Amino acid sequence: MAIYDRIESLIKDRKMTKKQFCLDLSISTGNLGDWKRGKSTPSTNKLIEIAAYFNVSLDWLLTRQEVRQPSMVMEHQASYGRSIGEILMEYGYPLDHSEATFIQEYLEFIKHRRQKENRGD
Structure with a gap:
C-alpha cells in the first residue's frame, strides 16, 4: 500500500472529505492529486503533520506495517x-x-x- 493509499484510507475512516483534509493541513488539492498519481510525495514535515493529525505513527504511513500505532505525542x-x-x-x-x-x-x-x-x- 502506497503512502497516498494510507492517507486516503485515513480520510475515509474519519468520514471526511479530501477537500476538508486539504484545508485542515494547508495542502493544495493539486498536490494531493500529484501524490495520488505518483508525480510527487509529501515532504517529511508534511508527513509528520499528517501522522499527528490522524494520530498514527509515521512508520505506519511510510512502511508496509499493517497495524496502526498511536503517535508518540499521544503516548507521552x-x-x-x-x-x-x-x-x-x-x-x-x-x-x-x-x-x-x-x-x-x-x-x-x-x-x-x-x-x-x-x-x-
Missing part, C-alpha cells in the same frame, strides 16, 4: 501516568490540529530553553 505520559490527551478529554477539551501543533511547539521551546540554561549560554 505525564509524570503521574496519564497522557496529555486523557487529561484534556477529562475537561471536555479535545484539541484540534492547530492547538496540538501549538502545544507541541511550546513544549519543544521549553526543552530548548532548559537545555540552553543547563549549558550556561
Whole structure:
C-alpha cells in the first residue's frame, strides 16, 4: 500500500472529505492529486503533520506495517501516568490540529530553553 493509499484510507475512516483534509493541513488539492498519481510525495514535515493529525505513527504511513500505532505525542505520559490527551478529554477539551501543533511547539521551546540554561549560554 502506497503512502497516498494510507492517507486516503485515513480520510475515509474519519468520514471526511479530501477537500476538508486539504484545508485542515494547508495542502493544495493539486498536490494531493500529484501524490495520488505518483508525480510527487509529501515532504517529511508534511508527513509528520499528517501522522499527528490522524494520530498514527509515521512508520505506519511510510512502511508496509499493517497495524496502526498511536503517535508518540499521544503516548507521552505525564509524570503521574496519564497522557496529555486523557487529561484534556477529562475537561471536555479535545484539541484540534492547530492547538496540538501549538502545544507541541511550546513544549519543544521549553526543552530548548532548559537545555540552553543547563549549558550556561
